[in-house]
Amino acid sequence: MSLALTEALADYLNHVRAERGLSANTVAAYRRDLNRYVGFLAGRGVTQVGEVTTVDITEFVRHLSEAQAPASVARHVVSVRGLHAFLVDESLTRDDPAAEVSPPKLTQRLPKALSVDDVTRILDAPDRTSVVGLRDAALLELLYGTGARVSEICSLDVDEVSAALADPDAGLRLLGKGGKERVVPIGSYAAGAVSDYLVRARPSLAQASARHDPALLLNQRGRRLSRQSAWAVMQRAAEGAAIRAEVSPHSLRHSFATHLLDGGADLRVVQELLGHSSVATTQIYTLVTIEHLREVHAAAHPRAR
Known part of the structure; x- marks a missing residue:
């Protein structure tokens, strides 16, 4: 055939x-x-x-x-x-010529996590007296507060988040890779920032478009905020916080995981929060915390050097 x-x-x-x-x-x-x-x-x-x-x-x-x-x-x-x-x-061929071809081995790269102080400065950077600043604050607080991927946050609708705000114990439902759904807690800081945005900013942004958009986060044209725009928000906040390191929305996800493990969280709990299908994917963050311990040991111990 x-x-x-x-x-x-x-x-x-x-x-x-x-x-x-x-x-x-x-x-x-x-x-x-x-x-x-x-x-x-x-x-x-x-x-x-x-x-x-x-x-x-x-x-x-x-x-x-x-x-x-x-x-x-x-x-x-x-x-x-x-x-x-x-x-x-599918029985469309008998032989698999690719079965013995292996991908090149990759050097394991540690995710870049920000310090707690750097994250705090980024989260405090948006001007919360302005409409756009309130939206940016809601985005950043959600990214760090839930550990979600930027695509997961940008795809949220108002109704989904309103349900989580009305019943914090129920958590926030996120749709991850492959359509896999998970529920994550929404902390008080993220909940407060989102509530402020919904009351004081989103109605103004929504007026810019004649078409009703159910999206939680809107751009200045009243349409759903894109991942590219979310990246620009992160860059703007990092610049305002005088962060020199290269950052992206994913930096907050990495920081979320690292800070949880540093605080003593169980690896499998972090796996569930991040939506990783395998705990092996999450284990890379343990390397970050071990590296941090080495740095502290080398700097503080009199016989470390």
Whole structure:
């Protein structure tokens, strides 16, 4: 049975979208990676699924490695392996030429956590006497107070947050990667900042648009705040707080996890709060706290040096 690679790719993308429930952004990433792969194979005269060999895939990886970072190469390999595993599972081919191709090993990078003082200065940076400042404060307090991804906060609607404010014991429901739902506590600082924003700022922002938008966080056109705009909010706050380190909304998520572990929180509790499917993903934060202990030991102990 002969199947064109372009048809196989379309089938696979439909599968990950419909059957696995992956987000639109993740599906788009798969599409970009696999279009590059199929294009590379076409340049080698390979257009049918049954014609692909392990050598072809190895050459694709080598080609990528000449211009791409190891993390990008690894992501492409995962995409390619997913495609070929799908084709075997669906009996569209008998052999999996990608099974023996491994992604390059990545150096483990520790997440960059801010100190508690730096986080406090960032959270205090927005001007809470202005409409935009109240919105920025609500965004930043939610990011640090819940440890949520910026996409999870930007996707929240007013009704979802109002329910959590009305019943703090119920927690805030977040929709994470792969449509996985979790409930996180919403602390008093975040709840206060959101309440102030809803009463004193959001009505003004909503007036800028003729269309009612259910989003919690609005931009100055009365539309849902984007992740890119949230990044700009973080940059503005960091600049106002005189933070020299490179920061992003994700820095508050990293700081949330690190500060919890520093305070004695159980690793599996932090795993649940972050929405990690595996505790192994969360364990990287224990390396951050151990590194901090080493620094304190080296600086304070008379025989450490």
